[in-house]
Amino acid sequence: MTMTTHRPFSQVLDRLRSAGLRPTRQRLALAKLLFDGCDRHITAEQLHGEALTGNIRVSLATIYNSLHQFTDAGLLREIVVDAGRSYFDTNMSEHHHYFFESTGRLEDIPPGLVTLGPLPAPPEGTTIRGVDVIVRLAG
Amino acid sequence: MTMTTHRPFSQVLDRLRSAGLRPTRQRLALAKLLFDGCDRHITAEQLHGEALTGNIRVSLATIYNSLHQFTDAGLLREIVVDAGRSYFDTNMSEHHHYFFESTGRLEDIPPGLVTLGPLPAPPEGTTIRGVDVIVRLAG
DNA sequence: GTGATTGCAAATCTTTTGCACTAAA
């Protein structure tokens, strides 16, 4: 009867199922943290912290496994901004990022602010997997 | 009397001087490897290898120090493509990159193939340090 | 001389791996 603003449980479950991922307790819990509501830019360490805070016992290895499985399944996008740290973005629509160098924060650039011309034909024998546009900010 | 195709020694020296970097033996040697002729995309490890091959004894710590000092001085541009590896690009003109995921190779995109619209005004209190555009290729 | 720079080795940090254990189907 209650209609929450959160994504219903079954939707998360279906999402995993249709990605071919067995909906284990850990994956369900992580998927709920990740896909529950607003878009997020999160590191493995941060997600681990949130899981522990939420009394979900998950090892860091499983966090990494899950993040990569979600990424391979097209549920997440991995964004690399500095050597030695990956962010995972739950917003799968085409968009670009601000990176605040002073704080290490990653943020979506509002749609339309940055426009990219048509992509070139990829070099012989390759396909374009994606395009990352990162606007680095100081101050 | 001989006119080589290589950047003359004094130019490398001046380049360090005007960047405010004391031209030590190591920095001169590294600068010659980096700025001698064509544009390069190189990792710290690769540069270290080249230095040792060329009988230049430099520690990896100094390689990292120098690469960052050169970057801060505007002689190099750091490009991050995957978590845990930085490339340093000697081409400081505005350009974008192909990243070949299968080989880990980074390559300039020929000028004009990718066009970026005008940059947005940076968020309040920040300045744009640079924009990275990376086209990720598979195959 | 004096302060900047270097080398070395150890430390740090993120991410991956191997393998026994557990749980989903």
Place this chain on the structure above:
DNA sequence: TTTAGTGCAAAAGATTTGCAATCAC
């Protein structure tokens, strides 16, 4: 049952740091 998934602890990399020795000026 059977196979995929998980946890743990150790390993693997890349990068950084602390400090004594060395070098440019």
